[in-house]
Amino acid sequence: MAFEPILLRNAGNPAVHEVSGYRKAGGYEALSKALAMEPEEIIDAVKASGLRGRGGAGFPAGLKWSFIPKGSEKAKYLVCNADESEPGTFKDRILIETDPHQLIEGCAICCYAVGASTCYVYIRGEYVAPALTLERAIADAYEHGLLGEDVLGSGFALDMRVHRGAGAYICGEETGMLESLEGRRGQPRIKPPFPAIVGAFAAPTVINNVETLCNVPHIIGRGAEWFKSLGTDERNTGPKVYCISGHVERPGVYEYPIGVTLDDLIAAAGGMYRGRALKAYIPGGASAAILSDEQSGLPMDFDSLAQAGSMLGSAAVVVMDETTCLVRATLRLAKFFAHESCGQCTPCREGTNWSEMILARLEDGRGSESDIDLLQRITTNMSGTALCALADACVGPVRSLVTNFRPEVMQHVEQGCCPLPRQSIFEPGAVS
Template sequence: MPALVSHPDEVKVVSRRFGMGAADIEKYIELDGYKAVQQAIAEGPDWIINQMKASGLRGRGGAGFPTGMKWSFVPKQAEKPKYVLVNGDESEPGTCKDHVIFLHDPHAVIEGTMIAGLAIGSKLGFIYLRGEYRYLLKVVEKAVADAYAKGFLGKNIFGTGVDFDVITQTGAGAYEVGEESALMESLEGKRGVPRIKPPFPAVVGLYGGPTVINNAETIANAPHILLMGGEAYAKLGSERNGGTRLFGISGHVERPGVYELPMGYNLKRAIYEVAGGIKDGKKLKAVVPGGSSCPVMLPEEIDVGLDFDQMGKAGTMLGSGGIVVLDETVSIVEFALRTIAFYQHESCGWCIPCREGTDWIKKTLTRVYNGGGNKKDVDNVQYLAENMLGRTFCPLGDAAAMPTIAFVKKFRKEFEDYIEGHKAGTPIITVEQLVGAH
């Protein structure tokens, strides 16, 4: 198991069982496991949804939509079966939180899936793991099998007359299926491309039935919320942003790791106190605050709270909680090229703005990186990104455009200085060689 890190400022809720052997069902039960779902069965769907609304829990996958409200959108009466879908396709660069939940506390995801099912009247849940997380599939499948063996899953769970089943599935390594409608397409055995909305999944989702889709961290919080009470959970965070969040702090810091901090915790403190500051005493150059799709922040912008609202006011996003710290040695030109190369590679190609936009930005930045650029290219990159924004079927185009626009606006002089200092004749390197060299 990877070594776990900790800091006194952490408030351990979803991570409270990490490092305690809770992947074993007996240990999980000893640590209050499967109590919340039994309480949920006794209290009923309305109570569950009211507790989730009171908690202020917002989607931990990045969208930040209120969880209790999302569950309440599912119609109580439906002609087709209802489903719960756990999005464990953690593919956003810089994000590394869901895998520690699956590794250390898989039963929390299972129990949370059951609670969501009880809330909406579903009898079947799917746990969809990122394709590269196949090493975790055995851990999750064993947890599911053990829950069945105990009578916690299947027919007549806990002897209550309630039925609920859980099925695990892995993807094939496509970033695109992190988008909820593409995820449903993939799970149905089709190509993972987004659906046009409306209709929305709460009404017409998986196999045409009403469906709740939540990130793995969101779902893993549900049992803790029911046990401690929604209002108590809400008080741990900031206004309109209840509870805690797993933040993966990586890059040029002394103590990289996954930390659970209260929503609204100061980003500057997270970097300099929790993660130990910039490695080797170097200066901070920039911070990507929530995964690669989030607009970059300058050092003078990071004295801000880590919640959805405060980060939005700061001109960026909380995203998936992946904080990437860049020191003074980083070339923003190279970093921007690496970022757009990822999104160009992962674009499903379904819509023209994303397919063509990411490709042309990558080609332009590759030319700049190789010494063949001119200052007009900087304007062209910004123009292309701005014309992708808000014009694609799914958020992948926005995820590529937003960081690109921020790189150009905040580091224009670095791009222009790079172009002046790297004229034609510089050895040509492909993006593939660039990535392979590091």
């Protein structure tokens, strides 16, 4: 599939790490254009583009911006979510490493539109090199008057800081992130109030994902109509950076109009690993329900995947071939959620741990058929009963395992062991 990349258009051009190189590639023209517009016009353009959040929830970005109270003299904030911790996701790291000024420009336009004078980029603590890349780009942007007291002579002031996390998945949840930014344990807050009213430091706050903000300069530069011309339909618009990993020949990021199929992505990624057959896939990160090979022709957009009982999430596509044991794969994800549950809400703290324990005994061949029903019941009790979406995130893969792949789970029970024993993926010479 041929598609001229938009968000990744500067891949392979390291000159864009500096303001001069980024400008040569057309960068910061959208910011100049935005500063000549009324803030309200920018919000309208983003609304009209149909841009939906690329972090996982798919909330309309323009609508989110419009919730920020207008005319108030109170400080307002933009917090850019670069916590990227959803297993299978690496697009935000690559967007920052490839083109840091694209993100800075998107943040600056957002801040001008909502009247924020401070932007924190909350980046996961493990991303040390990307954080440095971004800090250098921010310093360069200050030197060129693109940030600071008087952005491009417009009178608009903006301070931008990179704020490092310290290793906690839950800080990717927007209110967990705010708690962490304020110097506390990253335990999500009760909503309402929503961050647009009471966010960072009790002030109105927009929280947007890296990729969401990277789209903004292109919407301002090329217009909402152009943006809407890409994608499946009116509700699923624009370019999308898909992360594909697991059993494909060339894992990586692939940018297409939103709504390509898994088959398209596997073809782009060089086909299935060692020519093996597809068994199942996760379309949107660890929190998404696992889909089977028969569902590989679905458009990978927000609504099509939701209708299929899964989600686009962060578009982290994990491909699993015929050698994969789905009980073991789901166990690995449940273990992750049990480790990352912040412990605040009982259904999540208990439910993620019990999911892990029950899956472990099923995988070992010590489980019974009633365990499968127990898993089903636990997921029902975890659904929608906690403060944030982490419990539901664990429910995604676990419930899909017991509903979509029950025969494979039953094989574990009947045979008293895993029917797909572990085998080494490496050639003998690569092992020792």
